[in-house]
Amino acid sequence: MIYIIKNKNNQYRKTISWILVVFICIFVGFQYFLPHFISALFTTLTRPYWRTEFAVESGSLALTTDLLKKNELLKKELADNAAKMAIVDSVNSENSELRTLLQLSSSTVSVPFIIAPVIKRPPFSFYDELIIDAGKDKKVSTTSLVFAVPNIPIGQVIDVFDQTAKVILFSSPGQKHEVLLGTNKIPAVAIGRGGGQYEVSIPRGLNIAVGDFVIYANLDAQPMGKIIYIDSNSSLPFEKILFSAPVNIYQLRWVTVGINNGK
Amino acid sequence: MHRQIIVRLIIDIFILIAVISGWWQISLLFAIAGLLFLPHFLEIIFFGIMFDALFGYHISLGIAGYIGTIFSIFSYLIIDWLKSLLRR
Numbered sequence: 290m291i292y293i294i295k296n297k298n299n300q301y302r303k304t305i306s307w308i309l310v311v312f313i314c315i316f317v318g319f320q321y322f323l324p325h326f327i328s329a330l331f332t333t334l335t336r337p338y339w340r341t342e343f344a345v346e347s348g349s350l351a352l353t354t355d356l357l358k359k360n361e362l363l364k365k366e367l368a369d370n371a372a373k374m375a376i377v378d379s380v381n382s383e384n385s386e387l388r389t390l391l392q393l394s395s396s397t398v399s400v401p402f403i404i405a406p407v408i409k410r411p412p413f414s415f416y417d418e419l420i421i422d423a424g425k426d427k428k429v430s431t432t433s434l435v436f437a438v439p440n441i442p443i444g445q446v447i448d449v450f451d452q453t454a455k456v457i458l459f460s461s462p463g464q465k466h467e468v469l470l471g472t473n474k475i476p477a478v479a480i481g482r483g484g485g486q487y488e489v490s491i492p493r494g495l496n497i498a499v500g501d502f503v504i505y506a507n508l509d510a511q512p513m514g515k516i517i518y519i520d521s522n523s524s525l526p527f528e529k530i531l532f533s534a535p536v537n538i539y540q541l542r543w544v545t546v547g548i549n550n551g552k
Numbered sequence: 553m554h555r556q557i558i559v560r561l562i563i564d565i566f567i568l569i570a571v572i573s574g575w576w577q578i579s580l581l582f583a584i585a586g587l588l589f590l591p592h593f594l595e596i597i598f599f600g601i602m603f604d605a606l607f608g609y610h611i612s613l614g615i616a617g618y619i620g621t622i623f624s625i626f627s628y629l630i631i632d633w634l635k636s637l638l639r640r
Contacts, residue, residue: 302636305592313625316601320609331605335572342573409574409606416607416616447610457612 329450332420336453339408340422347542402436402545403427408453410539417461417483419444421544424452428548436545437536442511443485446546454546458538459513460485467506468513470530471497476506479513482531485538487514489530493521503532560590567595571603576620579603583624587631600624 319326348356405423423429433446435456448455459466464481468489475495479487491497497516505513512535520529563586570579579599586593600620608617615622 301592302632305594309594309597309625309629312597316621324609327601328605328609331602335606338572416613418607420606447612455607455610457610 325448325450328448332450332453336408336422339420343406343408343422343542402547403429404543405429405454405546406543407541410541417458417481418447419456419458419541419544421446421454421456421546422452423546424450424454426452427546429454429546430548434547436511436547437534437538437541438543438545440511440545441534441536442505442513443534443536443538443541443544456544458485460487460534460538466513469504469506470495470516471501471503474504477530479503479532485514485534485536487532489532490527491530492526493523493528497528497530556590560586560593563590564595567599571599571606574607576603583627587627592632594628596624596628597621 316327348359351359403423405421405427407419408422409420419435421429421435429446429449431446431449433454434442435444435446437443442459444456444458444461446454447457457464458481460481460483462481462483466479466481466487468477468479468487469475470477470489470491473496475491475497477489477491479489482488487503489503497519499516499519501516502512503514503516505511514532514534516530516532518531520531522528563582567579567582567586570576570582583593583596583599587596600623603620604618608620610617
């Protein structure tokens, strides 16, 4: 009589395959019926680590003398900035007066906002997003826009948890936005390239120069970036314009988040 | 056997830290090492899901929001199948 000896390894593999199939079914079910559950669970578990990391990066472990020195420097900087802000305020009030006279709409976005620390910025991530330490507890919603100081729109909240929120950057690869280019305010569509960089294709000969400002068409003309490179090939009817946000996305530590804005 | 468990734990800790910190390149490196040198490295699926749960899993990200999960499941299945093929 010949018996077929059961291969233990094969049996083990079969068991694992079944476990895997069941696990995938449970996972898909969770994602379908409770789409926030898994993300919220992992984010809640990871938040203390991110907060500690943020605190250490912010200088929590620095020497007291260093902190005092830094504090003095910041106070001086604050005083200098207050003087500069006085000039900006006077120009702003003059601007709004002129706009009232000309019956134009206000150029400033007056939405209530909060300041939130950026606790995670995945380096070289294919998601190009930020995790901020403000969530439902601070009235952040998925309609909230995120600004880099001072008032530069950089992204939008896409997912809100109890104490944190995910922000997708406008420069995230493939994201499209309507923009106005240069002093002539030429309308175009900017496509995100990641890391605070954008790309625009426009017909040649529209007098766009390096250093021109790019403004957001939908956000009451908020500045979005500055043109850094123009690829003008004379054999092509279009020219490729590259521009970047005026702030370094990877150095952001704090952002302002608009709350309950209807955009 | 005992040594293998320690190696497994060390690799798991490294991947966990890399995933939490968002360093996907480093986690990928350790995950591949774990898959190749350790038997039934099922943890990779957990880490793939964890990475996506932290940074992905949103409709606006499209299929890219599930890249960690998809990659981990497929890489586990493919490498496990290749290993069984080589052992025959």
